[in-house]
Amino acid sequence: MKKLSLLLWVTTTACAGEPSLERQTTLRNLLNHDCGACHGLTLKGGLGTSLLPEALEGKPDEFLISTILEGRKGTAMPPWQPLMTHDDAAWLLSFLRTTSHK
Amino acid sequence: MNKTLAFLALFLSFNTLADPRATGDLGIVIEREDGNALIINTTDHKRLAKIEKLGDLSHASVVFSRDQRYAYIFGRDGGLTKIDLLKDAIDKRIIQAGNSIGGAISQDGKLIAVSNYTPGGIKVFSSDNLELVADIPSDYGDGQRSKVVGLVDAPGQRFVFSLFDAGEIWVVDLKNTKTPIVKKFPNIGKQPYDGLITPDGHFYIAGLFGEPGLALLNLWNIDSGVKRILPDYGKDDEKLPVYKMPHLEGWAVAGDYIFAPAVGQHKVMVINKNTWDLHDTIAVVGQPVFVMARPDARQVWVNFAFPDNNHLQIIDVKDLSLRKTLTPGKAVLHMDFTPRGEQVWVAARDDNQVVIYDTESLQEITRLPAKQPNGIFFSSRAHKIGL
Numbered sequence: 001m002k003k004l005s006l007l008l009w010v011t012t013t014a015c016a017g018e019p020s021l022e023r024q025t026t027l028r029n030l031l032n033h034d035c036g037a038c039h040g041l042t043l044k045g046g047l048g049t050s051l052l053p054e055a056l057e058g059k060p061d062e063f064l065i066s067t068i069l070e071g072r073k074g075t076a077m078p079p080w081q082p083l084m085t086h087d088d089a090a091w092l093l094s095f096l097r098t099t100s101h102k
Numbered sequence: 103m104n105k106t107l108a109f110l111a112l113f114l115s116f117n118t119l120a121d122p123r124a125t126g127d128l129g130i131v132i133e134r135e136d137g138n139a140l141i142i143n144t145t146d147h148k149r150l151a152k153i154e155k156l157g158d159l160s161h162a163s164v165v166f167s168r169d170q171r172y173a174y175i176f177g178r179d180g181g182l183t184k185i186d187l188l189k190d191a192i193d194k195r196i197i198q199a200g201n202s203i204g205g206a207i208s209q210d211g212k213l214i215a216v217s218n219y220t221p222g223g224i225k226v227f228s229s230d231n232l233e234l235v236a237d238i239p240s241d242y243g244d245g246q247r248s249k250v251v252g253l254v255d256a257p258g259q260r261f262v263f264s265l266f267d268a269g270e271i272w273v274v275d276l277k278n279t280k281t282p283i284v285k286k287f288p289n290i291g292k293q294p295y296d297g298l299i300t301p302d303g304h305f306y307i308a309g310l311f312g313e314p315g316l317a318l319l320n321l322w323n324i325d326s327g328v329k330r331i332l333p334d335y336g337k338d339d340e341k342l343p344v345y346k347m348p349h350l351e352g353w354a355v356a357g358d359y360i361f362a363p364a365v366g367q368h369k370v371m372v373i374n375k376n377t378w379d380l381h382d383t384i385a386v387v388g389q390p391v392f393v394m395a396r397p398d399a400r401q402v403w404v405n406f407a408f409p410d411n412n413h414l415q416i417i418d419v420k421d422l423s424l425r426k427t428l429t430p431g432k433a434v435l436h437m438d439f440t441p442r443g444e445q446v447w448v449a450a451r452d453d454n455q456v457v458i459y460d461t462e463s464l465q466e467i468t469r470l471p472a473k474q475p476n477g478i479f480f481s482s483r484a485h486k487i488g489l
């Protein structure tokens with residue numbers, strides 16, 4: 001039963017689409033600080049690559065979402081799957097693609 | 103009227119008398135998001151001044167002049183700022199690269215070296231006027247340039263650093279700044295992520311991210327080359343995700359032991375300094391980031407990567423046991439000890455606080471407000487090799 005409710009929870013979050021406003025704030029904070037630790041506060045890159053819109057241009061959504069969720073082998077990019085859903089990652093990606101950072 | 107004048111003169115002279123400030127118990131707290139540096143006093147637990155507009159300080163570090171009057175702040179955006187701790191003001195500020203990670207001050211205090219990601223290499227400046235005195239690009243392979251990490255000063259007016267992408271360690275001798283002598287050690291291992299020099303200046307060690315083990319260079323005998331230590335450590339264990347690169351600054355050296363963060367494991371490694379074998383491991387709550395010894399090395403304080411970064415754990419070196427787990431606040435990013443270690447200042451970024459602890463009782467003494475603090479650096483670093 002516990003498993004079923006967990007499954008149900010996972011399914012509902014997966015179908016929920018865009019994260020709640022509260023979750024969006026958490027994700028932005030995560031992006032700023034934790035992604036920023038390697039990709040820079042301005043996201044122009046550091047130990048990690050640049051995450052500015054022009055750097056992501058031409059790279060397919062699913063490729064970048066799976067990079068966020070599963071990490072990238074042979075690099076320092078860790079899998080964020082334990083900490084976020086597919087929808088979270090998709091939202092982060094659209095945020096990165098459309099937002100011009102300071 | 104005369105009386106008023108006399109009073110005024112007296113008042114003014116008192117003012118001048120009150121003005122001189124000693125700098126041996128000062129420090130800098132970095133406010134990440136706003137790009138500010140707070141000048142603080144560790145004896146009075148006071149904020150003395152705020153220096154603003156220092157650029158991107160998301161990964162800032164600070165070194166101090168040997169007279170402890172100036173702090174040099176290295177920003178992520180390549181900014182290098184010299185701050186006058188007596189005047190609460192910027193003495194000079196330059197943008198020396200596009201993307202940088204840290205810096206060091208030379209043995210004689212006359213040179214400031216900065217390690218850069220873009221364009222990769224180190225640049226060396228006069229500590230007096232921040233004029234460029236040497237530029238050493240980190241060229242490797244087929245015209246590539248590597249990101250530079252783990253830059254430290256070493257005895258003999260040298261700087262030592264690691265090339266993240268190239269897997270090399272370089273030693274630069276700057277006795278003559280016009281003709282720097284660079285000695286390169288290739289194939290030291292994959293992705294060195296940071297380096298440290300032991301407090302006696304004897305060994306440089308680079309931590310490896312891309313493969314197990316550490317790269318060790320004996321600076322008393324650099325011709326013997328770089329040797330791999332702990333090559334088998336964690337080889338067969340599943341590597342846990344690392345959400346923040348560990349640091350090796352302030353690596354704890356206590357007696358025969360060196361304490362270091364394990365990469366991809368929630369453990370602190372205890373390495374025997376005589377044999378360079380693993381003596382023990384200590385299980386901790388998360389991926390260790392800073393593993394720092396109290397100045398007397400009786401305790402080792404450990405903070406952690408996201409998502410365990412609200413914790414701080416204290417190891418008792420006497421029996422290698424975990425003495426206590428503290429929760430100072432959200433996102434504990436950095437700490438520094440007072441010169442002789444009776445107190446430690448801890449940056450809790452997401453709580454906008456600096457928390458000060460008594461290291462003996464492990465009780466909180468007080469808190470100071472700071473906006474998203476991510477780095478704490480005391481002027482006592484001025485006289486320590488490698489800091």
